[in-house]
Amino acid sequence: MSDTLLDKNKIWQQIDDEKENMLQLWQELVNVDCGSGNKAGVDFIAQKIEAVLKSLGFTTTQIEFEKAGNTLVGKIGDTSKDFIVLLGHMDTVFKDGTVAERPFKIVDGKAYGPGCLDMKGGIVIMLTALKVLLANNYTKHGIKVILAGDEEVAHYLSNASETILAESKGALAAFNFETGFLDQGVVTRRKGRYEFTMEAYGRGAHVGNDPQNGRSAIIELMHKGLDIEALTDFDKGINFNVGLFEGGTVSNAVPDYAKLTCDTRYTDYALLEEFLPKLQAIAAKQYVPDTKTVLKTATEFQSMDEVPGTAALLKLVQEAAAECNLPQPTAKAVGGGSDSAYATAAGVPTICALGVQGARNHTAEEFAVVDTLFSRCTLFDTSILNNRGK
Numbered sequence: 001m002s003d004t005l006l007d008k009n010k011i012w013q014q015i016d017d018e019k020e021n022m023l024q025l026w027q028e029l030v031n032v033d034c035g036s037g038n039k040a041g042v043d044f045i046a047q048k049i050e051a052v053l054k055s056l057g058f059t060t061t062q063i064e065f066e067k068a069g070n071t072l073v074g075k076i077g078d079t080s081k082d083f084i085v086l087l088g089h090m091d092t093v094f095k096d097g098t099v100a101e102r103p104f105k106i107v108d109g110k111a112y113g114p115g116c117l118d119m120k121g122g123i124v125i126m127l128t129a130l131k132v133l134l135a136n137n138y139t140k141h142g143i144k145v146i147l148a149g150d151e152e153v154a155h156y157l158s159n160a161s162e163t164i165l166a167e168s169k170g171a172l173a174a175f176n177f178e179t180g181f182l183d184q185g186v187v188t189r190r191k192g193r194y195e196f197t198m199e200a201y202g203r204g205a206h207v208g209n210d211p212q213n214g215r216s217a218i219i220e221l222m223h224k225g226l227d228i229e230a231l232t233d234f235d236k237g238i239n240f241n242v243g244l245f246e247g248g249t250v251s252n253a254v255p256d257y258a259k260l261t262c263d264t265r266y267t268d269y270a271l272l273e274e275f276l277p278k279l280q281a282i283a284a285k286q287y288v289p290d291t292k293t294v295l296k297t298a299t300e301f302q303s304m305d306e307v308p309g310t311a312a313l314l315k316l317v318q319e320a321a322a323e324c325n326l327p328q329p330t331a332k333a334v335g336g337g338s339d340s341a342y343a344t345a346a347g348v349p350t351i352c353a354l355g356v357q358g359a360r361n362h363t364a365e366e367f368a369v370v371d372t373l374f375s376r377c378t379l380f381d382t383s384i385l386n387n388r389g390k
Helices: 005-017 019-030 039-055 116-135 160-168 217-229 269-284 310-323 340-345 371-386
Strands: 059-063 069-076 084-089 105-107 110-112 143-149 173-176 185-190 192-201 238-247 257-266 292-301 330-334 357-359 367-369
Touching: 005 019, 005 116, 005 371, 019 039, 019 116, 019 371, 039 059, 039 069, 039 116, 039 143, 069 160, 084 116, 084 160, 084 340, 110 116, 116 143, 116 357, 116 367, 116 371, 143 160, 160 340, 173 340, 185 310, 185 340, 192 217, 192 269, 217 238, 217 257, 217 269, 217 292, 238 269, 257 269, 269 292, 310 371, 357 371, 367 371
Parallel strands: 084 143, 084 173, 185 330
Antiparallel strands: 059 069, 069 143, 105 110, 110 367, 192 257, 192 292, 238 257, 357 367
């Protein structure tokens, strides 16, 4: 397909013509309870998206999981080499019933509702961008769409991350339609996330009749929680947060069990490897006699790294923004994880956070700026048309 100015003007007009359809689809996707634990809700979203992809000529596959939302993979064109990967996820962080409490609405140019920003708006942008490109007979590169059903919980009940890694290998570039930022930043690097638990086992006892026979699991873990937090080294690029602590049953009994959960963020996996022996040593250390502590991995999200080609891909997006008279995107490194990590792990240059722009995701105040639903669609299609890759 030619990438002449005339072709782009036609595409920009067609995106403008799709505005009402985009808003309608956005509302439909947001108004479905599909938290990570609601497999039926996530799978319903997957079926809806799959129908759209099939109508555009994609062949599709749903990889099914027993306890997690399915992963949807769609392919069109030659995806044997030098194809483009489009990434996203279909789950949200919100509990069942949230849609009834605060359904999709638009007020003063901002959209509200569970997942409107993270990341139902991004899915709408992706699908509309594909619709317009394919309507103009785009065939320069094969395209893969990979949408996970349990990204918000780091795929702890599925192997979706393995699918993303495997399906991304050989790609020319990847774009993730995750939450867009109000400061115009697009993400080229993300910290990795490692969540672990420590469970302490002590000896229960009545604190009035037999206190000296007790061995407090809570006291044991209180010491260890402080040891864990002391490992934080912001200069190196790793930090630990003991965010959950539980244990005991009543105040007049020495607690025989306690558990802490820690979220660790790191800039480089080598840092995590360096600190894992220190965590094991903390678990093995004994503050309270006759107690035992068990260290377990809960979930893990790889870091998204810049790879060869990332700078060139960013420049492509920046040039497209200038051509469309849109604000200039800047490179951004963030602490939150995304499935872009598995594309970069496959060696694929990746730009993340190309979704609708907004703020306060994961909260009841989550909002998205409506106009950016359309401008980000224009930005992406222009970037693809300007791609001078193989």
